[in-house]
Amino acid sequence: MRRRNLLVSLSAVALIAAVTERDTLEQAVRETVTRFAGQAAVSNMSSLVAENNERGLAAAELITLPISVTEVASGIFQASGVGNSFAVTTRDGNVIFDTGLIIQASEQVTKLKALIGDAEPQKIILSHSHADHVGGTRLWDRGQAELIAHEEFEEEQRYLTELNPYLHQRNRVLFPWIPESPRTLVGMNFRGLIPDTRVRNGEPYRFSLGGRRFEVHAMPGAEGADNVVLWLPDEKILLSGDFFGPQFPQFPNIFTMRGEKVRKPIEYIASLNTLLALEPEVILPSHLAPIRGAENIAADMRKIRDAVQYVHDETVAGMNAGYSLETVMAEIALPKDLTLSQSHGKVSWAVKSIWEYYATWFHFDRTSELYPTSQRAILADVARLIDLEAAQLQVRTYLNDAQPEKALLLLELLEGSRASETLRALRTQTLLQLKQQAEPLGNDYELYWLDSELEKLQ
Numbered sequence: 001m002r003r004r005n006l007l008v009s010l011s012a013v014a015l016i017a018a019v020t021e022r023d024t025l026e027q028a029v030r031e032t033v034t035r036f037a038g039q040a041a042v043s044n045m046s047s048l049v050a051e052n053n054e055r056g057l058a059a060a061e062l063i064t065l066p067i068s069v070t071e072v073a074s075g076i077f078q079a080s081g082v083g084n085s086f087a088v089t090t091r092d093g094n095v096i097f098d099t100g101l102i103i104q105a106s107e108q109v110t111k112l113k114a115l116i117g118d119a120e121p122q123k124i125i126l127s128h129s130h131a132d133h134v135g136g137t138r139l140w141d142r143g144q145a146e147l148i149a150h151e152e153f154e155e156e157q158r159y160l161t162e163l164n165p166y167l168h169q170r171n172r173v174l175f176p177w178i179p180e181s182p183r184t185l186v187g188m189n190f191r192g193l194i195p196d197t198r199v200r201n202g203e204p205y206r207f208s209l210g211g212r213r214f215e216v217h218a219m220p221g222a223e224g225a226d227n228v229v230l231w232l233p234d235e236k237i238l239l240s241g242d243f244f245g246p247q248f249p250q251f252p253n254i255f256t257m258r259g260e261k262v263r264k265p266i267e268y269i270a271s272l273n274t275l276l277a278l279e280p281e282v283i284l285p286s287h288l289a290p291i292r293g294a295e296n297i298a299a300d301m302r303k304i305r306d307a308v309q310y311v312h313d314e315t316v317a318g319m320n321a322g323y324s325l326e327t328v329m330a331e332i333a334l335p336k337d338l339t340l341s342q343s344h345g346k347v348s349w350a351v352k353s354i355w356e357y358y359a360t361w362f363h364f365d366r367t368s369e370l371y372p373t374s375q376r377a378i379l380a381d382v383a384r385l386i387d388l389e390a391a392q393l394q395v396r397t398y399l400n401d402a403q404p405e406k407a408l409l410l411l412e413l414l415e416g417s418r419a420s421e422t423l424r425a426l427r428t429q430t431l432l433q434l435k436q437q438a439e440p441l442g443n444d445y446e447l448y449w450l451d452s453e454l455e456k457l458q
């Protein structure tokens with residue numbers, strides 16, 4: 001990997017050192033900063049978990065779990081973490097696949113090196129640009145390793161970096177345990193990576209090392225346009241990165257609540273077809289544990305593919321039949337034989353994002369969609385005109401009929417009214433009822449959002 005960005009970010013430190021020792025010093029600073037910042041974050045997270053704050057803690061808990069290294073297949077080592085990092089060893093050097101979250105990366109690197117040795121890896125492959133997959137790249141790379149990523153990697157990295165303040169604030173609503181502002185410590189910068197080899201869609205990058213054959217396949221779709229997977233054809237092992245999301249199988253996150261670019265459903269289906277043709281016997285995902293068994297894997301991949309295809313086709317049929325977006329969102333449901341966990345991706349939100357992917361933001365519904373004046377602008381007038389008592393009674397009626405979505409709409413119209421205990425109580429009840437209705441499906445993001453809204457009322 002070229003060192004340009006590293007040199008820029010560490011220039012202040014590098015000036016102190018003799019030129020010949022620059023790289024070693026940079027590496028030492030980076031390792032130290034990353035290790036201490038990581039330890040601080042983990043102890044901070046541990047006290048949060050101990051305080052028993054229930055909100056969005058699944059990932060926080062994952063951070064506090066000790067990092068362990070396991071040989072998950074012959075000569076393939078997995079360092080656990082929020083994002084797993086893998087070392088595929090060969091007699092002529094090693095290949096690293098994904099480098100974890102920055103605050104865990106130092107420990108992952110140290111523990112992997114204890115087993116595979118200190119030599120710089122020959123290749124570092126990054127499954128995509130998300131923070132939990134690229135954090136330790138600069139800890140591994142000493143300037144000789146070949147960095148391999150998708151050709152869209154730099155563009156995805158660019159927009160995630162440029163929009164980081166915006167994305168960070170949104171993430172903090174959903175995950176209240178993350179730091180208040182993005183990390184700016186010199187050694188903590190994990191962005192600005194420049195791949196040496198860029199993998200294009202439909203053109204796998206193949207190489208052999210120390211008797212092992214490797215193929216890096218572009219897999220655009222679920223977690224962004226820049227996904228790649230590593231395929232070991234002789235062993236039928238698939239290092240899937242985040243292609244399937246945090247669980248396997250599950251309905252994919254075609255939409256992200258935190259607000260990333262749209263993900264293309266048809267590309268995702270095509271990627272699944274490519275994976276099916278490979279017939280993997282083992283999946284080593286970058287989240288959670290390995291999955292084994294060719295038959296289960298094929299059946300589950302087919303189910304994911306068919307579920308996405310079904311939701312896509314039904315959405316398109318609804319659009320062509322002239323239904324409103326709200327109607328198709330309410331009516332499209334997975335058939336029984338395609339039922340999948342929606343804890344990560346929610347079908348009705350996939351419908352909305354497929355609709356907007358094709359037709360963008362104007363739903364051809366209300367003329368006011370065209371103008372920047374929102375409903376908020378008239379709420380004070382609504383408050384003056386409305387019979388508040390009668391409106392509150394109607395909210396109660398909706399809640400008694402278990403129609404919290406209608407109660408919510410009416411409450412949003414009442415937001416110009418003076419705050420009162422009654423309105424606050426009605427809003428709380430509405431959110432609790434929405435939460436109760438959301439629980440059987442268990443979509444994490446919906447529950448995180450409702451919890452954050454409930455917290456605002458306390």
Ligand SMILES: [Zn+2]
Binds near residue numbers: 130132133242
């Ligand atoms: Zn991830």
